[in-house]
Amino acid sequence: MSSAKEKLYLLMSESVLDGTFRKAVFSKPVNKAAEGPIRIDVRPVTVKGLRKLQLTRRIGTQERHENVDAADGVAQMQRFAEFKFRDVHLTTSDAEWSARHGKKGTCKLTKREMTADYSVPNTSHNRDRKYLIPDGEPCPFLMATGIMSSNGRVRAQQYAKFRQINRYVEFIRDVVDHLPGDGTVNVVDFGCGKSYLTFATQYFFRHVSGRDVHITGLDRRQDVVDTCSNIVQQLKLDDIQFRVGDIADFQPAEHIHLAISLHACDTATDDALAAAVSWGTDVILAVPCCQHELAAQLQKDRQPLFSDHGILHEKFSSLATDAMRANLLDCAGYNTRVMEFIDMEHTAKNLLIRALKRTNSDIATTGRSREQMQAFCQQLAIPPLRLQQKLEEYELL
Ligand SMILES: C[S@@+](CC[C@H](N)C(=O)[O-])C[C@H]1O[C@@H](n2cnc3c(N)ncnc32)[C@H](O)[C@@H]1O
The missing domain is CATH 3.40.50.150 (Vaccinia Virus protein VP39)
Incomplete structure (x- = not known):
């Protein structure tokens, strides 16, 4: 396995474990002709006080949601990146990572530090608060x-x-x-x-x-x-x-x-x-x-x-x-x-x-x-x- 893939998988599991995982988006399916999802979004959710990962599969115009335990979610994300999708976009609290898989099994991983545009500005008491619907995430x-x-x-x-x-x-x-x-x-x-x-x-x-x-x-x-x-x-x-x-x-x-x-x-x-x-x-x-x-x-x-x-x-x-x-x-x-x-x-x-x-x-x-x-x-x-x-x-x- 290439070191870029290893690094991506590590980032996925570690960020979920330490709570810095924000979201992951899997797009460009390897097999375009298949009837599976064209895109999968993963984000952390709290269900009855338990931290879970929510997988949103887009199939045609439909969206299907599934909440899974963290370990299962990480394993599924790694499988999506390994076999199912060419592009992976991973957002953690401090960086954005893009992985692009080539046709011959290559993987190019790039990192972009969070710009001010993505971080919650520290201009007032209210903006410091952690909102259930956060400022800075498109809703x-x-x-x-x-x-x-x-x-x-x-x-x-x-x-x-x-x-x-x-x-x-x-x-x-x-x-x-x-x-x-x-x-x-x-x-x-x-x-x-x-x-x-x-x-x-x-x-x-x-x-x-x-x-x-x-x-x-x-x-x-x-x-x-x-x-x-x-x-x-x-x-x-x-x-x-x-x-x-x-x-x-x-x-x-x-x-x-x-x-x-x-x-x-x-x-x-x-x-x-x-x-x-x-x-x-x-x-x-x-x-x-x-x-x-x-x-x-x-x-x-x-x-x-x-x-x-x-x-x-x-x-x-x-x-x-x-x-x-x-x-x-x-x-x-x-x-x-x-x-x-x-x-x-x-x-x-x-x-x-x-x-x-x-x-x-x-x-x-x-x-x-x-x-x-x-x-x-x-x-x-x-x-x-x-x-x-x-x-x-x-x-x-
Ligand atoms: C002040 S607005 C509040 C809108 C919204 N619930 C909010 O809090 O932003 C009150 C709304 O209630 C509707 N309304 C008042 N009486 C109603 C009734 N008996 N049946 C259906 N709608 C009613 C009005 O048409 C109006 O759109």
């Missing part, structure tokens, strides 16, 4: 939505959006253990709008977590659905579909494991929560938006400290609504937490309601939550709000 949906430029760098004016997307993806990562461990993860995104976060969800499951996913993005606006469907076509994504429709009317064809509702307007959040609960959805993530329902019903003399000031009346109504939503989800069989979504400098609507379906019925918690809710509604002298009405209608409370 198709971020490029298609203009957040990254074509070299994989985040545009300066898009950095806030980039951070928001990454923070969101961390919330998804934190609930992965509450989703089924195998098979396709079915997701619905209610009121998906421009769908940065819908695409981020697909990217996370497919490329960070190495899972098959099927996502329906639902919005009542035809124009946003058209724009998002064009991106799907452009990126050749076969696991997202966008549909025009109202949240209250949507019926999924499959069991939904994860329901998302981010900044859906006013009571659309309640329709999303009620629908997700009625399907027994495993995980619900909702960031409510503007809320007018309670503000309109709350008698001004009940909470004069708030109601004498319009802004406080509005904020109090909003907080009370979210507290009631969280409580109702508890009553309906979920463990619910209200968390800060992203910091206030980007949006004032930054409360995330995270609900994880309980696997056993916790009668004590449910009973306590019901009593708390009744006492709260009596105090405010308000009738059941929309979420409660819907859950009662579905006999879920």
Whole structure:
């Protein structure tokens, strides 16, 4: 074996072992006529806390993903380089290596040091952070939505959006253990709008977590659905579909494991929560938006400290609504937490309601939550709000 090949194989195994492996791309198949893959990409992924290698085989226009243990991945990479592909491109944390195999079994290995263009610049605290979707690695949906430029760098004016997307993806990562461990993860995104976060969800499951996913993005606006469907076509994504429709009317064809509702307007959040609960959805993530329902019903003399000031009346109504939503989800069989979504400098609507379906019925918690809710509604002298009405209608409370 030539010393260049030996060196390449050593680089592959050592970089995987010491964690400096970033990716490898195998292209130009030796046997062009064969029906096998025309290209294979390998990248590290974390699946349920374990480091794995994800192999993406491109066969025609299809992509097939396989996650394998590190040792198996290294052995497969060495076989691809030895027998299957002429060109190998290996990226480690500090260099890029290109190996070109000649027809007579020769191998030429060249090294290029990482240029500043590929390293994460050290200009601010935020850029130092290790993001699940990193700056500096081309990410198709971020490029298609203009957040990254074509070299994989985040545009300066898009950095806030980039951070928001990454923070969101961390919330998804934190609930992965509450989703089924195998098979396709079915997701619905209610009121998906421009769908940065819908695409981020697909990217996370497919490329960070190495899972098959099927996502329906639902919005009542035809124009946003058209724009998002064009991106799907452009990126050749076969696991997202966008549909025009109202949240209250949507019926999924499959069991939904994860329901998302981010900044859906006013009571659309309640329709999303009620629908997700009625399907027994495993995980619900909702960031409510503007809320007018309670503000309109709350008698001004009940909470004069708030109601004498319009802004406080509005904020109090909003907080009370979210507290009631969280409580109702508890009553309906979920463990619910209200968390800060992203910091206030980007949006004032930054409360995330995270609900994880309980696997056993916790009668004590449910009973306590019901009593708390009744006492709260009596105090405010308000009738059941929309979420409660819907859950009662579905006999879920
Ligand atoms: C503020 S945007 C949020 C978009 C996206 N989820 C995000 O966080 O970036 C709210 C979206 O919800 C959609 N929407 C509101 N109420 C809806 C309903 N009842 N059914 C379907 N879509 C709805 C709107 O058309 C809009 O595109």
